Amino acid sequence: MFDLIALNVARRYAAVVNQGALDKWAKDLKVMTKIYRDIPVSIEWDDTEGREKAYGYFREAEKLFLNFRNGFEAWVYKVVLPRMDKSEAYLVKELRTSTWDFLHTIRSLFPTKWDGQSSQNVKHIPDLSGLKAKREGNIKRYQVAFKKVYKQLSEYIESKGGVMVRYDAVDHVEVAGVPVILENLGRDEGTFDYTVEPLNLLGKHLKTVKGAGFAVALDGLKVTINFTPDKFDEAGKYNPATDTLTLHPLGMIDTPDGHTLIHEIGHRFWFKCLPGQSRSMWEEILSDRGVTIFEGDIERFFHIVESKLTKDFAFMDAEDILKLTLPAAKSKSDELKFQELSETHIRGLGTGPGEPFDAKDYLRRLMFKKDEVVQVEEVSDYGDSSPVEGFAEAFRLWVTKGPQTIKPFTRELFVQVCRAGDARI
Numbered sequence: 367m368f369d370l371i372a373l374n375v376a377r378r379y380a381a382v383v384n385q386g387a388l389d390k391w392a393k394d395l396k397v398m399t400k401i402y403r404d405i406p407v408s409i410e411w412d413d414t415e416g417r418e419k420a421y422g423y424f425r426e427a428e429k430l431f432l433n434f435r436n437g438f439e440a441w442v443y444k445v446v447l448p449r450m451d452k453s454e455a456y457l458v459k460e461l462r463t464s465t466w467d468f469l470h471t472i473r474s475l476f477p478t479k480w481d482g483q484s485s486q487n488v489k490h491i492p493d494l495s496g497l498k499a500k501r502e503g504n505i506k507r508y509q510v511a512f513k514k515v516y517k518q519l520s521e522y523i524e525s526k527g528g529v530m531v532r533y534d535a536v537d538h539v540e541v542a543g544v545p546v547i548l549e550n551l552g553r554d555e556g557t558f559d560y561t562v563e564p565l566n567l568l569g570k571h572l573k574t575v576k577g578a579g580f581a582v583a584l585d586g587l588k589v590t591i592n593f594t595p596d597k598f599d600e601a602g603k604y605n606p607a608t609d610t611l612t613l614h615p616l617g618m619i620d621t622p623d624g625h626t627l628i629h630e631i632g633h634r635f636w637f638k639c640l641p642g643q644s645r646s647m648w649e650e651i652l653s654d655r656g657v658t659i660f661e662g663d664i665e666r667f668f669h670i671v672e673s674k675l676t677k678d679f680a681f682m683d684a685e686d687i688l689k690l691t692l693p694a695a696k697s698k699s700d701e702l703k704f705q706e707l708s709e710t711h712i713r714g715l716g717t718g719p720g721e722p723f724d725a726k727d728y729l730r731r732l733m734f735k736k737d738e739v740v741q742v743e744e745v746s747d748y749g750d751s752s753p754v755e756g757f758a759e760a761f762r763l764w765v766t767k768g769p770q771t772i773k774p775f776t777r778e779l780f781v782q783v784c785r786a787g788d789a790r791i
């Protein structure tokens with residue numbers, strides 16, 4: 367019988383809140399009161415066997431009340447009243463208080479005393495005479511307190527239409543090979559049902575990320591879905607320090623821009639997979655949305671052109687010059703500068719083929735671009751808030767809408783950076 371009650375306590379920490387569930391607690395308490403009352407307290411001084419037996423009952427009953435207290439506390443505070451907000455109804459506030467009062471009354475039902483043996487190594491044993499003196503008073507006190515809680519809970523359940531569906535505090539499922547933890551605290555029947563459809567959606571997007579070549583970003587990934595009410599205005603968050611990816615209800619639906627999950631996986635890929643060097647490069651280029659062409663850049667570019675130029679040219683346009691110089695670019699910002707500098711045409715001294723290259727004039731015209739800032743394209747409106755957000759947005763665009771939705775320069779930079787992070791793109 368003892369085990370059965372403990373089992374009920376565990377099993378009831380979930381699911382349906384109604385009068386029947388409340389009555390089970392009342393019934394448990396009644397049974398436990400009988401057990402408490404049946405602990406033998408009048409033992410003859412020489413009845414060693416009887417005393418040991420009484421101690422056994424005492425300790426079993428103590429364990430039961432402890433289980434009951436923990437179970438009831440969790441049931442009321444985490445299952446029945448999962449939300450805690452300032453605008454709480456009067457009845458709910460009362461309920462919290464009277465539950466606490468009741469739990470307090472069953473906190474000290476089992477007095478102990480020193481066994482009188484060693485003062486160095488003090489041992490406590492059940493104080494049967496203390497129990498005998500206080501037992502009926504204790505019972506009276508907790509019964510009165512419970513009656514109050516019971517009445518208020520009854521009214522509360524009634525005010526909610528008689529039935530409230532609650533969920534296990536934590537649920538574990540697996541979606542497309544990724545462990546998903548549902549933190550249900552704060553979840554109630556008023557919130558959207560996140561069991562089947564949104565989890566399927568999650569699975570679909572996880573597969574898309576994998577299919578786009580970013581399987582490495584899913585390695586060891588765990589997704590937490592959190593229903594805490596004060597986070598209802600936040601879609602999701604990736605915390606690099608703990609490597610946790612959390613989604614809130616707002617982030618569980620598809621939007622025209624794609625799914626929050628993918629943006630957050632973009633953050634994870636950034637922090638977990640990208641070498642620091644690649645991150646710095648991306649940040650450097652995107653941070654001020656532009657790179658400045660310095661005199662040294664122009665000189666270097668000029669020498670590359672000069673060294674590669676063949677005799678038989680008449681005229682070179684931007685595309686030709688870029689083809690000539692791009693292989694010598696050492697970084698993404700070089701490429702950007704070269705792109706800009708290539709727009710300065712090369713002319714011969716005369717107009718016919720084979721005319722010598724007018725180096726002096728060419729360098730003079732290139733120098734017009736000194737201190738010019740070459741703008742980098744915007745990724746998306748949201749992505750422009752910071753380079754790190756820009757990366758997550760580029761990731762989301764690439765995965766959900768395809769490479770062509772990222773502007774050419776950013777796209778090339780993105781590919782270069784992602785390959786350094788072992789993406790198969």
Ligand SMILES: [Zn+2]
Nearest residue numbers: 629633755758
């Ligand atoms: Zn973000």
